Amino acid sequence: MSSPGPTLHQTEVANISLTIVAVLVTSLRLCIRVRQKRLGIDDAWAALAMIFDFLLLIADCLYLQDYEDYPQNTRVALYYMVAQFFYGVVWTSKLCMMFTIVRLTIPGAFRKFLMFTVGIFGFVWALLFSQLWWICETQPSWKSQPHPQCDLGRRVAITQMITDVLADFVLIVAPFCLIYKVRLSKSQKVRILSVFSTSAITTIVSLTHAYYIVAGGGLKEVMSAVVEASMSLIVANLSVVVAFIFRISSDDDSSSTQTPIITFGGQTTRKRIAPTCIAVETTTIVLEDLSESRLRSVKTSDDDEITLNNRERKQTKEWC
Structure with a gap:
């Protein structure tokens, strides 16, 4: 017996709540970098991901509403907007994390490898963007549904699983290579690696999303996509926000002794x-x-x- 899925109201509440948290965390990150006068390419990707997440919120709210007065073409367009903005949030967040690692790396072979990986991430995003159009346009019967939703099927689910797992694996392993020979205390290394290892959270959510794609979509797929998008953006900002919090804590400790x-x-x-x-x-x-x-x-x-x-x-x- 399958568990009951989320209601429309629950999906909307989760969408709004998670998006607000993700936008606030990203805004805090940008304020920290502006205050420090250290804005970089990774911050630009974080800002772009925040914009995509905000657009996803708007498109999702319109898509989930009972829009019987909307023309059918508008309903189809809203579905495409939701799907593509989702990819935009997820992959700009991953690019943000990758550029954060790149800016911390000295010039050399490892940095060249990371820049090559950045190109691979961009290619994967373009591949998923194109695959959605290709799959949905070759089976146009879904466009006539009252609440249009394309049946993405196994091919999209498998592609998302493979690309998300490999990308998150790189984002977890790369920091290990960076600090392997750096003389830091064990607690510091654990703190650093734990921040970047939070990419595993997005891997778990993305696997859940892929499962619901295969299982037939519906509100479960929408809910898992909302959670994955917002969690990807939140995780991408943790390396800056957590370091800022620890800096304040260490300053307070040093001033009291x-x-x-x-x-x-x-x-x-x-x-x-x-x-x-x-x-x-x-x-x-x-x-x-x-x-x-x-x-x-x-x-x-x-x-x-x-x-x-x-x-x-x-x-x-x-x-x-």
Whole structure:
């Protein structure tokens, strides 16, 4: 016995709620980057994904309404808009995450591989965009339904499963390769990898969406598509937002104590005691963005999420 599907009202509430959360998280990410004056290509993709998600909300709300007064061609057009905006949100979010990893990588073979992967992501998006038109236009009988919905079938479901799983696998594995040789504490590495590993959430949701495509569509397919789109956008922004929250937390902790700065790896900390003051020399690994043309200079005020440059810098603070 199959479980009852979501109602129309439940689908609309989930659509509005998840979209609002995704838009707020993306807006916070952009505000953080503007405040830090560190806008990049990944932020542009995040903004584009937010626009697609907002358009998906509007198209979905219109598509789910009882629009008997709408012409049939308008109903068909709304279905196509929902389907294509869904692909737009999912794949611009994945491109956003990929460019976040690229900006943290020093020029070299690995960065070239990542840029090649970016091209593959764009190709897959174009493939899915075209496949939808090809499948739906070759079986036009669905267009005459009161509530038109194309039967995408196994081919689309299999294509979505394979591409989503492979893309999320790359987005999870690539950060492991980046921080493998960086001298960070175990807790820091766990925090970094856990942020990027949240891509697994979108994999689970995408597999559920693919299952409902094969099972026959309906509101279950619409609901799973809404969840996948919004979760993809939220996950794409976590690397920036989580780092900003941890930065605020660490600043609060450091201001409430007068103990020396905790360093990550590097040389042995030396303390020099003078009659009137104490100097503490520490070694800190600074994580920063790396541009295409040159390495940016290391700054102690950098707030970026995970800057994976293993250069070290000595910083001396004196309390007199």
